[in-house]
Every structure is written in structure tokens, then in C-alpha cells.
Amino acid sequence: MSYKDRKVINIGMVSELTGLSVRQIRYYEERKLIFPNRTEGGTRKYSFSDVEKLIDIANQIEDGMQSSEIKKMQKRKSDRKVRDEMIRGQLNAVFGIRK
């Protein structure tokens, strides 16, 4: 896993990096748009990927999109990815296509 995906950033810094309030960041978690890790003590930890995702979310919100819609879009995107990967995996298994 690359640095981009390591959950090491606190919510205050995420707020600074994204321009969102910590209230908003926690709320988007409540709506299941992001999934920070937690320390033993319960402090949230985010990755740069999370930060990027939050910036996307902020833009979509700004465009008048609702969080339930954003979630659906994320699901569609992720489903697409899974399908692609399955297909690629199958092709690879059957035909030994590289990479």
C-alpha cells in the first residue's frame, strides 16, 4: 500500500487540507461516504485518498448534490471497478493476459 492510502492524518489537518469543517467531515462519515480508522483512544485517522475523496464530495455538494446521491454515485463507480477487475481477472485466467 502506498503512502496515499495510509491512514495517518488527524481530522484537524484534513479540515485544513480540504477546507471543510470538522463537523462536515464527521457528518459525511455518518452518511457513509468516508471511513477513517480509529486509534485505540478513538481518534479518527484519514489517508490522502480520503482527503481527495472529500474534496470531490465538497465539489459535488457545491454543485447542489445530496449526500445520498453522492453515495449512489460512489457505489456505481465502485461497482464498475469491481466488474472491470473481475473481467480482467477472468481474461487473465483464461488467456493469461499479462498485467
Added chain:
Amino acid sequence: MSYKDRKVINIGMVSELTGLSVRQIRYYEERKLIFPNRTEGGTRKYSFSDVEKLIDIANQIEDGMQSSEIKKMQKRKSDRKVRDEMIRGQLNAVFGIRK
């Protein structure tokens, strides 16, 4: 600047990532081996580069090296880099060598 160089990580996480105690991490700063940023409130912020550097330091310490020695080695390394860059810059200015 890439994610690797963004100073966003707290000392506790750095401790976890490096296996060093927070005491050690602060001490290496005192010896001018690393240079975290600070928040307004005074909390230290480190980058993944800092984490890598600390891991190197930990190895050198383990090999019985002293912090003043480590610092000298870092300086030699950085001097080398500066020299290289100056030479490359001059070559570029004179001959227009690309990249």
C-alpha cells in the same frame, strides 16, 4: 510537492510508524536531524519523508553511530546533492541539456 513531503502526521503516529519513542523523535529534532512543522498551537507535524529519514536514523543508531556523526553524514549527502544540482544547472544553462 508530493504527498511524501507534506507535513501532516502527528508525533504519535510517527512513533508507531518508526518504532521510535516520542522521546527519541523529539531528541533527534533537538540534535537537528529532523525539522517538523508546527501548528498554531505548537503541535509537531511530520511528512512521510521525515518518517523515512527517522527509520534510517534508527538503523544508524542501532549500528552504534552517534547523532553528531549522523548529522555529518546527512550534511555530506546534502552537499553532494547540491553540487550535483549546480553542475546539472550549469550544464543546462550552457548546453541546454534537457530534463
Added chain:
DNA sequence: CAATTATGTAAGATTTTATTACATAAAAAT
């Protein structure tokens, strides 16, 4: 042997984060 290096630990203050609750404007649903 005296000085320095490297680290642990403790105390107390400050900063940062967490949870819960109440408030409310705007948008969506009925």
C-alpha cells in the same frame, strides 16, 4: 574522572479530538 550522549519517566499545562444535544435554514416528501 568529568563531561557528553541518549533515553526514560513524571508533572502539569495546553491543544486537539470525541460525543451528545439543541438549533435552524433549506430542500424534499407527503
Added chain:
DNA sequence: ATTTTTATGTAATAAAATCTTACATAATTG
């Protein structure tokens, strides 16, 4: 047109994380 839901702010209080300073000490160096 109401009622409900969404999205966010703010306040209170508790807990977690960090900061600085100081004292202790073993190991190393001069």
C-alpha cells in the same frame, strides 16, 4: 402547505494526545 429530512453551526463536557521542563541514569567519550 405541512411535515420530514438534510446539512450544518454551536455549546458543553470528557478524554486523548501533545507540549515543555526537569530530574535520573547508564553508557560513551574526552
